[in-house]
């Protein structure tokens with residue numbers, strides 16, 4: 001294929017992929033099957049491997065790029081990012097409307113009502129239609145440059161292109177008469193500089209999945225979707241962020257240069273949508289207090305059906321010219337207010353605090369409550385997160401506490417009900433010994449992004465043993481029917497099982513003799529255990545419960561390593577070459593397999609006849625003298641074309657990547673090398689010339 005043909009095909013593929021991304025991530029209306037999408041995407045990647053210059057920053061393949069940062073740069077906002085005045089009372093909304101009316105006497109006022117999305121405010125800057133900088137609000141004047149993290153959000157366009165025809169749906173059903181539609185025909189003209197603003201969030205469903213995965217990987221769970229979003233945006237490694245289900249809804253603008261600006265909020269929302277951004281799916285235009293009240297009430301009735309958490313309604317003056325006349329205080333505009341809905345809370349007595357010990361030894365304080373009705377169900381336990389949280393909220397046994405439930409989150413104690421203390425409440429002393437086994441606890445960080453926890457360090461702690469065995473049996477791991485909490489507790493208590501290898505020595509009579517077990521259920525359980533011997537390697541690896549190794553990482557390991565033995569003997573360096581595996585995970589895996597007790601466990605599993613081979617493993621990568629080696633080409637080679645070099649590398653089992661990263665093994669440099677050479681030098685990656693490459697490729701006489 002010639003370069004010109006490749007470039008034309010690449011442009012067509014990129015446009016098509018962008019349109020499908022827009023349909024899927026912005027409109028939630030997929031226009032293609034996953035398999036067909038994958039084919040397009042892989043064709044694009046192939047082209048970029050053969051013609052690395054096609055992999056421009058705007059390519060759909062380049063949502064994650066570069067190495068982890070050591071810190072974020074500061075960004076000064078061209079237009080400050082103000083905050084909003086808040087109220088919980090409808091009366092104050094009326095006062096607010098009265099205030100604005102006094103500033104604009106005799107004018108018929110029009111308002112918009114939008115969901116107040118519970119996320120993190122962000123400014124995106126586009127120059128020449130290309131995303132250049134994305135920054136957090138920070139203190140309103142300066143924020144953090146989190147561009148690399150924001151690029152991973154698939155609903156955020158990297159380039160503003162002519163919108164896909166499917167993008168032209170009415171913005172919100174309630175305001176068709178006021179909506180100024182995006183100009184039909186050509187796409188809206190794109191300003192030379194355009195800053196758009198909105199909220200980054202994690203959908204309820206995405207948040208629930210993320211927490212389930214973290215729990216399975218032995219990592220601390222996030223308290224709520226907002227914390228998970230903020231924690232994700234603060235990550236210095238965009239590859240970690242790419243795995244987080246972040247999304248963004250736009251509702252405002254900052255600096256705009258080179259084009260007339262929409263003249264109202266309703267026009268802005270339509271315009272943003274036509275440019276390819278996700279905007280609130282419901283919003284209202286209101287012309288009276290009654291209409292405002294109705295919109296606020298309607299939003300309250302539909303907001304639980306929205307993908308994201310909302311904690312209120314934002315009321316904004318529609319006309320921008322009128323906004324100008326109202327002005328702002330240093331903190332917030334005078335033309336807008338946020339009405340906050342009362343959270344779903346209940347008040348009840350805290351009877352006791354117990355401490356739960358998890359599989360990783362983490363100690364979690366749990367509130368034992370006087371049962372109370374909350375958001376439709378009766379609650380008698382709630383999480384108290386950790387010791388720090390308990391202290392900060394000054395929660396005491398006997399207190400009347402406020403319990404809150406937000407979306408999918410387990411109920412949490414959010415604070416003490418004011419004014420109800422009698423003096424009989426007792427401070428809770430966090431145990432200095434494990435409540436299960438009595439051994440010493442210590443405070444340590446999981447190497448994650450959310451602080452420290454007390455941990456029982458005794459690997460033989462019964463609570464930890466139970467947790468490990470339940471995890472091994474769970475559906476996502478070895479999938480052993482019947483291996484739930486109740487049976488596992490008995491197996492551990494009676495001493496029949498102290499680790500997962502013991503499961504494979506159990507006899508029917510032993511299991512049948514346990515409480516609430518009979519011959520039949522014992523046989524079923526043992527059949528399940530027998531069947532688990534054939535499970536694929538990734539399930540076994542996930543089942544081992546190695547810190548930071550969730551199902552996704554276990555699958556990546558299974559794709560990379562053909563057998564458990566190769567994985568167990570891999571160096572940390574080799575581990576970091578695995579997709580999705582960074583330094584933290586590599587260290588955790590390496591440590592796990594270096595522990596003699598774990599090595600003995602593996603030998604016992606081998607003796608029990610478990611499958612140690614991976615069906616996910618792709619053999620191609622292990623064949624040939626360049627197996628597993630990643631090359632990046634730069635400059636012109638004197639004696640061979642890029643295409644020939646690429647074909648040679650691939651034929652010998654190697655891989656050609658478009659850009660230099662810590663996972664690159666060799667940079668093959670010719671004449672006039674570009675910035676890739678510089679980057680390779682910075683990262684200490686081996687740079688070779690054509691002659692050396694020929695030697696590596698096994699050419700005699702080279």
Ligand code: IVH
Nearest residue numbers: 082083084114115116117121199251314333
């Ligand atoms: S307008 C000057 N609209 O709420 C106008 N903000 O409490 C400022 N927020 O910092 C923002 N949904 O993070 C606006 N539909 C919405 C919003 C919204 C959520 C957040 C935003 C802002 C905070 C102020």
